[in-house]
Amino acid sequence: MRKDFRINNEIVKAGESKVVHFSLPALHSETMVTMPVHVVHGKKDGPVLLVSAAIHGDEINGVEIIRRLLSLDAMKRMKGTLLAVPIVNIYGFNSHSRYLPDRRDLNRSFPGAGSGSLAGRLAHIFLTEVVALADMCIDIHTASIHRDNLPQIRADLNNEKLNTMSNKFGSPIILHSAPPSGSLRAAANQVNVPVMVYESGEALRFDELSIRVGVRGVLNVMNELEMHSKSIHRKQKPPVILRSSTWVRATTSGILRAVVTLGDLVKKGDVIGYISNPASKSDTIVEATTNGIIIGRTNIPLIYEGEALFHIGKSQQTKLIEEHLDTLNNDTLLNPPELVEEPVIV
Ligand SMILES: [Zn+2]
Numbered sequence: 102m103r104k105d106f107r108i109n110n111e112i113v114k115a116g117e118s119k120v121v122h123f124s125l126p127a128l129h130s131e132t133m134v135t136m137p138v139h140v141v142h143g144k145k146d147g148p149v150l151l152v153s154a155a156i157h158g159d160e161i162n163g164v165e166i167i168r169r170l171l172s173l174d175a176m177k178r179m180k181g182t183l184l185a186v187p188i189v190n191i192y193g194f195n196s197h198s199r200y201l202p203d204r205r206d207l208n209r210s211f212p213g214a215g216s217g218s219l220a221g222r223l224a225h226i227f228l229t230e231v232v233a234l235a236d237m238c239i240d241i242h243t244a245s246i247h248r249d250n251l252p253q254i255r256a257d258l259n260n261e262k263l264n265t266m267s268n269k270f271g272s273p274i275i276l277h278s279a280p281p282s283g284s285l286r287a288a289a290n291q292v293n294v295p296v297m298v299y300e301s302g303e304a305l306r307f308d309e310l311s312i313r314v315g316v317r318g319v320l321n322v323m324n325e326l327e328m329h330s331k332s333i334h335r336k337q338k339p340p341v342i343l344r345s346s347t348w349v350r351a352t353t354s355g356i357l358r359a360v361v362t363l364g365d366l367v368k369k370g371d372v373i374g375y376i377s378n379p380a381s382k383s384d385t386i387v388e389a390t391t392n393g394i395i396i397g398r399t400n401i402p403l404i405y406e407g408e409a410l411f412h413i414g415k416s417q418q419t420k421l422i423e424e425h426l427d428t429l430n431n432d433t434l435l436n437p438p439e440l441v442e443e444p445v446i447v
Contacts, residue, residue, distance in 0.1 A: 106142040106182055108234060116144040118176075123226060125191065126219060134192070136223075138231055139171055139185040147181020148326050151235035151294075152319055153227075154186070156208050156242070156285060158193015158200070159304040163241025166315040169442055178330040179323070184235060189227055192219075197305060199245060209281070211288035224288070232289050237262065237326075238296040239270075239319055240285055243304050243311070247401035250412075251363040251394075252301040252314040252429070257286070258342070263295045268340060269325040270318040272299065273425035274396060276343045276414055303400065309444045310429060341422050343414035346396065350407055351376060353385050357402045357410060364426045365395045366419055373411055376404070391415050394422050 103115035113119045119142075122135035152170065154163025167187040170176070176183065188194045190207050200206055205220035213224030232238060244250040253274040256263040267275045280286035286296045299318060301311035324333045351357070355376040367373055367389040374387035387410060397412030404410065416422065 103142075103144060103146055106140060108138065108140060108184075109230060113140045113142040115142055117142055123230065125223060125226065136186065136189065136191055136227070139167075139183075139187070141171070141176050141179065141183040141185070143179045143181050143183075143328070145180040147179070147328050148236040149182040149184060149234055150323060150326060150328065151184040151186070151232060151238040152241070153189050153231075153238060153285075154241040155188040155194050156190055156240060157206075157245070157304070158188075158190040158196065158198050159246060160199070160241075160243040161194075161305065162243050162302045162308055162311045162315065163299075164188060164194075165307055165312050165445070166241055166319065169312070169316045170319055173320075175320070175329060179328050180330065181326065181328045183323075183328075184231060186227075186231065190223070192223075199304065206283075208285060209283035211283055211285050212291070213288075224285075228285070228288055228292070232285070232294050232296075233292055235294055237266065238285075238289060238294055239322060240296055240298050241315060242298055242300045243302040243306075243308075244300070244397055246304040248397060248399050249303045249363060250300045251396045252299075252311055253396055253414075254297055254299055254318075254340070256295075256297040257290075260290075260295050263297050266295075266322050266325060267297055269321050269337075270297070270299070271321045271335075271337050271340075272301070272314055272318055273340060273422070273429060274343060274394070274414060275340045276346055276396065278346075307445045309446070312445070314429075338421065338424055338428065341394070341414075341416055341418045341425060343393070343396070343416050346393075346412055346414045347391055348409040349373065349387060349390050349411045349413060350409055351387070351404045352406065354404065354406045355385065357387070357399070357404050359398065359402075359410075361395050361398075361411070363395055363398060364422075364429075366393070366422060367395060367413060368392050387411075389413060392417065
């Protein structure tokens, strides 16, 4: 029989599932706060995979991805252990905010410290008591408020394990990037837990496509880690790998009329938007600053000079990008039988 799993002074026996509550600093209303961690401890040996979401409290696609994952029958038969944390930043989630009440960004507060700021304390508890128990982690994000991201993995592809798992996830795009300082990715790396980030959709919104690519992606990674009782063989196109990206910023304040959207291919010098004043006859043209694909954009047309408008991933793999976008638009591969759920419509 497989050994018990120990977490937060609790024991989860092989073949059992349990929700473990970590105590966090209370609210000033004398309300207690806990962070629920769902533990599925399979009967058979295997790796420990952590899936986390809402480190930015308003990024909620991952909360739904985890709900769907935990509801799958396959979880009852899995090998290894799944740790699922639907909401890491409980404070921000409850106030519909990216940040913590101390106005800090949790994903710039790692590794944190037990005697640090509120954000630092939460980062410290999460890193030392949850992340450290895992062999690898998939951390789920969306674009920030009023912005949208094409489904993409962000990872340091120089890490061999992350390179393999990122390729298996099945998102159309992988953006290679070194972990930002203070992020979970950077801190977990220091304790030898590789973390890949799945980024897709918009803050405070559900996006069915992002959710489906995410659920399928986590299952694909579990498959590669041999956590499924029966391995799944899915034919997948190789992802488009972006080695770098750049933001096109507004050269003037005004109102933006975007003429490209997520997934569009652009060439350096293409017109991708116009900025004008509310009633002016003249436009300032926004041009693509490089060849590539639009992987992120602002959804709010009211902009200040310097604001990030379009995120362009640099790539020459035009044909492969087009094939992926066709798949995302109409492929039944996105709807394998084990994932059938009533789609959310917004
Ligand atoms: Zn985020």
